[in-house]
Amino acid sequence: MSSSLASAVAPLQLTTVRAGRRGGGGHAHRPGKITTSVGRARAASSFGAAASSFVATNPPDSALPQAQVSSEDAPLSPPRPDGFGFSAAGMIFPYHVGAWEVLNELGLLTDKTPVAGASAGALVAAFHACGLTPADGRRILMLVLTDCRQNGVVGRVGSVLEAALRRELPADAHIRCSRGNLHVSVTAPLLLTGATEAAGGGAKRVGFNGGPVALDGEIISEFDDFEDLIGALLSSCHIPLYCGWPARMYRGKYRVDGGWTQLTPTPPGCRAPVRITSFPLLEYWEKAPEGDGAATGNFFAQQAPFWAGW
Numbered sequence: 001m002s003s004s005l006a007s008a009v010a011p012l013q014l015t016t017v018r019a020g021r022r023g024g025g026g027h028a029h030r031p032g033k034i035t036t037s038v039g040r041a042r043a044a045s046s047f048g049a050a051a052s053s054f055v056a057t058n059p060p061d062s063a064l065p066q067a068q069v070s071s072e073d074a075p076l077s078p079p080r081p082d083g084f085g086f087s088a089a090g091m092i093f094p095y096h097v098g099a100w101e102v103l104n105e106l107g108l109l110t111d112k113t114p115v116a117g118a119s120a121g122a123l124v125a126a127f128h129a130c131g132l133t134p135a136d137g138r139r140i141l142m143l144v145l146t147d148c149r150q151n152g153v154v155g156r157v158g159s160v161l162e163a164a165l166r167r168e169l170p171a172d173a174h175i176r177c178s179r180g181n182l183h184v185s186v187t188a189p190l191l192l193t194g195a196t197e198a199a200g201g202g203a204k205r206v207g208f209n210g211g212p213v214a215l216d217g218e219i220i221s222e223f224d225d226f227e228d229l230i231g232a233l234l235s236s237c238h239i240p241l242y243c244g245w246p247a248r249m250y251r252g253k254y255r256v257d258g259g260w261t262q263l264t265p266t267p268p269g270c271r272a273p274v275r276i277t278s279f280p281l282l283e284y285w286e287k288a289p290e291g292d293g294a295a296t297g298n299f300f301a302q303q304a305p306f307w308a309g310w
Contacts, residue, residue, distance in 0.1 A: 086121030088259025185258030217261030
């Protein structure tokens with residue numbers, strides 16, 4: 001394999017949007033060169049260039065010579081990605097559709113590639129796992145966006161999205177998505193009592209302002225029926241007030257946006273997963289200390305560097 005592979009794959013490890021300012025002092029965040037139109041939604045050109053370079057230096061296994069490198073001193077190259085995770089994105093979902101399209105065209109994301117996602121990223125991941133095309137995904141999500149722009153957002157996003165999912169997903173979507181190929185992040189808010197504190201929440205639990213509330217993260221990978229899949233996707237996307245009530249009931253627990261505990265989940269068991277994120281500064285968020293759980297709180301302190309430049 002080419003020794004330049006590392007530089008080609010590096011941008012794929014964390015693909016982010018760039019922040020830009022609007023007039024009047026507001027902030028706008030968008031992919032560097034992504035375009036969204038009826039004809040096509042493309043990922044940032046830097047992403048496409050990096051992916052193209054990766055494929056050029058890493059053809060499918062069937063096309064690789066049996067003995068390509070004989071020198072023991074040849075530099076090691078990163079492995080081919082074996083899974084993809086799509087971040088929470090809100091209304092920036094066209095970024096994910098563009099990334100999905102490019103990965104699909106280059107053969108990096110196939111029908112056998114496991115995917116994971118949170119919030120809007122879970123929608124794109126589910127569309128892929130169902131066998132829909134990027135064009136299908138773009139059309140469905142643009143219908144949701146158009147409805148919200150014309151009729152309002154607060155309290156409506158959840159019902160508009162639910163109607164679209166029920167209308168567009170195949171009847172056997174829950175079967176197609178229960179083959180170890182789809183992993184959806186959901187979050188459960190809970191009150192910390194003596195019992196729950198003793199049980200703990202593991203690495204996926206975050207504190208909330210030092211008070212009696214915590215957020216537990218969970219990955220859903222198997223779906224009992226069509227309703228169960230719809231419930232998982234709507235729970236993963238549930239931003240309080242925008243999507244309706246402060247929390248949504250799913251599998252006996254109240255749920256909120258899956259990105260609150262796992263912004264960019266990756267498929268379990270993958271050795272070389274790649275994250276596709278539409279948010280800036282993700283690496284700083286993940287490296288940030290949790291805080292003291294008192295004045296600032298674990299949850300907000302952990303996010304502070306992430307939100308600082310917005």
